[in-house]
């Protein structure tokens with residue numbers, strides 16, 4: 063694939079082409095991703111489904127620029143992501159990407175508000191009071207308006223996950239990646255978190271890729287991407 | 297963190313204290329010697345005999361000229377002190393000059409006889425080149441000034457001869473014996489001087505020593521003490537007399553002080569070193585505990601440099617608190633030490649610890665701790681920055 067030439071001339075905000083990734087060393091090396099290509103448009107929700115160990119998380123880390131593919135390219139907003147320019151990749155993470163991890167991953171010594179403000183502080187687009195207002199309204203929209211000053215370790219699992227969603231949305235990313243965001247939650251909570259995520263993203267015209275094991279939730283998405291053995295199956 | 301904080305505090309504090317005491321004593325020593333023997337002493341005329349050799353222009357060697365110092369003759373004493381003083385006073389840094397004539401004598405009191413060194417001075421000139429006024433411990437300079445047969449006697453010599461202010465004694469040079477009166481007793485603190493020196497009026501010394509003209513040396517005071525060596529070298533070249541600065545004359549002792557100051561500061565810096573090691577350990581541990589948080593921050597757009605900065609910032613906070621406490625500790629202990637009694641005689645006279653208060657001690661103590669601790673913090677902080685977010689997150693969640 064010649065770099066710089068977009069394979070599809072459409073409005074895809076996130077695109078990847080021919081991604082390969084092997085993990086592990088020597089004997090234990092596993093060819094996890096075996097040529098994944100895919101594109102996501104603004105305002106649409108994509109559910110990635112598949113058995114455990116098929117490579118969903120691995121793909122999401124590549125798309126989130128947290129890891130580098132062995133082969134293949136990623137474009138964000140039509141821009142080819144360089145594979146060895148850490149500064150450019152880091153900047154793109156802050157500007158374009160929001161990530162919700164399988165495990166909430168809050169900074170537990172910080173309050174909910176501070177956790178949500180962290181990405182904004184780095185981006186530097188808003189003043190301190192704007193950041194506080196924004197963090198407050200994001201936490202309100204995930205139903206935590208009354209607990210903004212609780213520390214991370216004073217929140218329940220579901221609450222922490224909702225703070226993580228607010229945090230992922232903080233910089234108004236064009237792409238939201240969520241790795242089993244409801245994996246550790248009960249049915250009621252997972253439905254709520256899922257609706258929140260998709261609702262907010264649709265409102266803001268963000269592309270969402272969400273990994274889930276729950277077929278019911280997957281059915282509510284615009285697209286389903288079934289994966290098996292490191293490839294999308296159709 | 298507590299360990300490194302404690303070590304920073306101790307390191308900075310003790311560094312300040314040792315510097316304050318060593319420089320305190322050193323400065324006091326310098327004050328004593330400059331106040332007694334002057335910043336520069338000019339004596340002995342130099343006669344240099346130079347011979348110029350031209351190396352032979354051979355076939356293979358290029359010709360060159362060699363100046364050989366055949367010898368340097370020192371002619372004792374100063375023949376025309378007035379002329380020399382006039383020349384010395386032209387040096388910009390010179391604050392005062394005093395011509396001094398000295399010679400050996402025997403001193404006799406009703407109690408016993410001792411060997412003494414007689415120093416003839418013009419009092420007002422000599423007061424400009426020494427701390428003599430402040431070195432008087434008994435009696436009055438005014439009495440000396442008014443009494444032609446008045447003398448100033450070193451305290452040890454006075455004790456040995458059991459002389460008190462107002463007592464009279466005899467000085468003998470050759471066959472000549474004269475009677476003098478103790479106008480005042482002085483203590484320079486330098487044992488060798490206090491045990492045999494007697495100041496007379498210059499005219500009196502001339503007739504006692506039978507030296508109607510000339511001087512033994514000229515004692516010079518300067519405005520900027522630290523330039524004394526350059527000035528002395530310059531004087532020597534211009535005036536044709538040997539001139540020695542206080543730094544040259546007291547090199548041995550000054551070197552002792554310098555070595556002492558250096559060795560104590562090295563010893564005390566061990567604390568700062570331990571502080572650095574403790575900081576390294578703590579931060580390395582924190583980095584291991586916080587890999588997840590580091591990965592999260594990196595995933596949000598924080599750069600490697602940001603991560604480094606976060607850890608260095610932690611170290612800097614501990615450092616700042618430690619340095620502040622250390623400076624406080626240093627100042628408190630320095631003050632405490634300055635009240636401590638200690639009896640020193642010989643090279644100078646002190647009855648309590650002498651300390652020097654200088655911002656430089658605090659600055660250098662803090663600078664050393666900053667360098668040590670920040671250097672030690674840099675390694676774990678950079679290790680934190682090198683973490684790949686993907687590796688960390690994969691390790692935590694499948």
Ligand SMILES: Nc1ncnc2c1ncn2[C@@H]1O[C@H](COP(=O)(O)OP(=O)(O)O)[C@@H](O)[C@H]1O
Pocket residue numbers: 085086087090091092094113114115116117118119120121690693694
């Ligand atoms: N460090 C590793 N070394 C070797 N294999 C690994 C390593 N990390 C993950 N894998 C393998 O990669 C595959 C894909 O993992 P992952 O992307 O987490 O799957 P999923 O998220 O779909 O459950 C799994 O089979 C897993 O065993």
Ligand SMILES: [Mg+2]
Pocket residue numbers: 118119120164241693694
């Ligand atoms: Mg997974």
